[in-house]
């Protein structure tokens with residue numbers, strides 16, 4: 537059966553850690569595997585990092601820059617070179633490619649999100665492999681995917697992928713960073729229930745050129761698997777592992793998918809939008825929205841955090857700060873703060889107007905399954 541496959545490759549696999557030079561053999565092997573998958577009838581998307589790393593190499597810069605404007609300028613240099621290399625290699629195998637550069641605000645806008653979906657579908661019909669990266673040159677810090685692990689999971693959710701492969705410079709997930717703890721235990725398979733409980737030392741900085749280490753890959757696993765996507769982490773220098781894993785071999789770390797929700801708009805609310813604040817709920821409200829499928833009313837709200845406007849996305853949390861659901865609010869944070877704990881009938885007298893009876897209507901509310909919940913408790 538033809539499948540939709542997203543492959544993410546990190547800078548640490550595309551370049552040599554010591555010299556910063558491109559790992560041409562890895563890239564060529566990856567291009568071969570992706571072309572084979574495409575020729576077999578699968579729909580293939582590559583999420584490729586490397587713009588900053590390749591740009592640095594081109595300009596003779598020895599370290600990943602910290603200054604944003606410099607990083608953005610370097611990415612502009614590197615992205616062009618990266619695409620040139622991909623195009624040369626794919627063209628030699630007769631495989632057309634496309635470049636898609638995304639920013640977070642675009643996916644937060646429902647029309648853009650749907651447009652992006654349609655563009656991917658049109659590219660699939662044309663037999664093209666899309667190569668995706670964050671549009672680093674224009675992305676602003678507060679509204680960034682930040683790392684391509686998250687971007688790849690969001691793309692996999694957007695296009696309803698069957699698989700997400702994350703290719704990196706380690707062979708799999710370990711109980712701790714194997715570079716620092718050589719005795720760390722290898723993890724072969726993670727069920728949704730285990731992912732929800734998984735507490736490992738995932739590192740936050742990654743390798744010299746990579747960003748995020750395993751922490752961002754685990755965050756990606758939570759998004760992807762709860763959107764119904766099977767995910768695997770495997771070594772980038774052996775892209776042939778993708779074919780073996782699809783054939784059922786136990787290579788790398790495999791994260792089992794949950795059942796995909798049929799409601800595309802709700803998936804967008806859950807993963808496309810960036811939550812701008814938190815609303816804390818009492819036990820009655822949690823019961824009503826999580827078990828009863830009800831809308832959120834002001835009466836069950838105990839606390840509001842963050843500043844947000846009506847129509848923005850927020851996280852709904854229990855008293856311990858565990859995120860249970862996400863939704864699009866009908867009122868701003870300031871308005872909700874004034875009506876929290878009150879009966880809906882009092883909204884008009886408290887605010888002087890009533891925009892809606894509910895704080896979040898059930899059509900705009902998504903209950904997150906156990907594995908996608910994260911603690912927002914800031915201690």
Ligand SMILES: Nc1ncnc2c1ncn2[C@@H]1O[C@H](COP(=O)(O)OP(=O)(O)O)[C@@H](O)[C@H]1O
Pocket residue numbers: 545546547548549703704705706708709710711712713714715736737738739740741742743744745746747748749750751
């Ligand atoms: N628990 C862990 N298991 C495996 N690798 C880990 C873990 N914690 C941290 N790491 C580190 O994460 C690095 C991969 O992340 P990163 O450098 O961001 O790669 P990429 O460029 O592929 O995104 C590995 O080199 C490894 O040292």
Ligand SMILES: N[C@@H](CCC(=O)OP(=O)(O)O)C(=O)O
Pocket residue numbers: 545546547548584585586587588589611669670672682683684685742745746747748749
């Ligand atoms: N958009 C950036 C990638 C950032 C990133 O996530 O890098 P990596 O950890 O190597 O996947 C770039 O192209 O350099």
